[in-house]
Amino acid sequence: MTATPDIENKARIGRVTCGWHLPHLDIAKVRRFWRDVHSPAIARRAGVYEYRHNQFADVRSDLFAPIDGIAYACDPRERLQWQSDVRYADQAGLDAFGADPPQDVKSHLLSDIDMLVDRSTTYLVLGDNGFTHVDTTGDAAPQGPVRFPTFGVFFRQRGEKTLFRACLTALAKRWAATPGVLRVRLNLFETPDMEAERLAGYPVKTHPVTQQYQAWIDLVVEIETVAWPLVRREDAEAIAAIHAYPAEVVYTFNYAGRPTLVGLRGYNAFEAIGFFYAKQHCQQSLLHWMYGDVAEGCVV
Secondary structure (H helix, E strand, O other), X not given: OOOOHHHHOOOOEEEEEEEEEOOOOOHHHHHHHHHHHHHHHHHOOOOOOEEEEEEEXXXXXXXXXXXXXXXXXXXXXXXXXXXXXXXXXXXXXXXXXXXOOOHHHXXXXXXXXXXXXXXEEEEEEEHHHEEEXXXXXXXXXXXXXXXXXXXXXXXXXXXXXXXXXXXXHXXXXXXXXXXXXXXXXXXXXXXXXXXXXXXXXOOOOOOOHHHOOOEEEEEEEOOHHHHOOOOOHXXXXXXXXXXXXXXXXXXXXXXXXXXXXXXXXXXXXXXXHHHHOOHHHHOHHHHHHHHHHHHOOOEO
16 A cells, blocks of 8 residues: 555644563563554554554664764663554544543553553644655555664754754654655654543553653655764754664554554464465455454455
8 A cells, every 4th residue: 555645644633652561571572462462452442543553673873973962872771662653633533532442441451551561651743743744665554574774763852842843843854855765754742741641541651751752753764874864963953862763563553544454353364364365354344244343444
């Protein structure tokens, strides 16, 4: 499926959650649970417009050329391990998501957080503060190991918020116009509202303010060397830190308001279906019989 930024940009609200697992747990097993158990359950909830999950490797402090005043390195104890990007078309979509499923069922889903998560922070993205400037990857709903070098690039601001946001907006447009840059989606974060998260029933395990970020760019490049000159000296006027997390795998559980095959059946089933080119298991009639109305319009 060809990537179309206009479809992504119809989402007007985003909730970006990122963090790391409880240290005594095996991270490979945590990631498998998140991909194959937790996320397909979330994909069935009402109101979801798009839902992606990125699993990160260690920060790459050598991705961009050194710039005085911008920190690229990150304390190993503070590095993010994963990111959940859930988007909604509008407030009505977010409200529908909040009301579904019933509380007695939702409590089972939310208990996954207590079971797996050490620290996580949810950032709200509103309106054009979440905007895909370019996507020529050719894949609107990526699944599994990435085809091109893919990075979650997280920013901490220096100084005043308005200046920082203007800088990031200009930077994103500049990156999008750079040859060899395939995807740029800018997300400017609102200050996390822990009381709102608590009222919504989420276990609050947020990072200290000093560890929080103020923006994130979903960056895909043709080859890694394309990224080296992307950061400029003048960017240091508004940016204090840039942490580039390689995304080794990306899973898309919902796209354009409908669950994907991975969102319905899980990645293992998706992979097996693809291996045998078993298109019969992608047919709407079969999916509807298995999953009911939620399968209508499944993105396969």
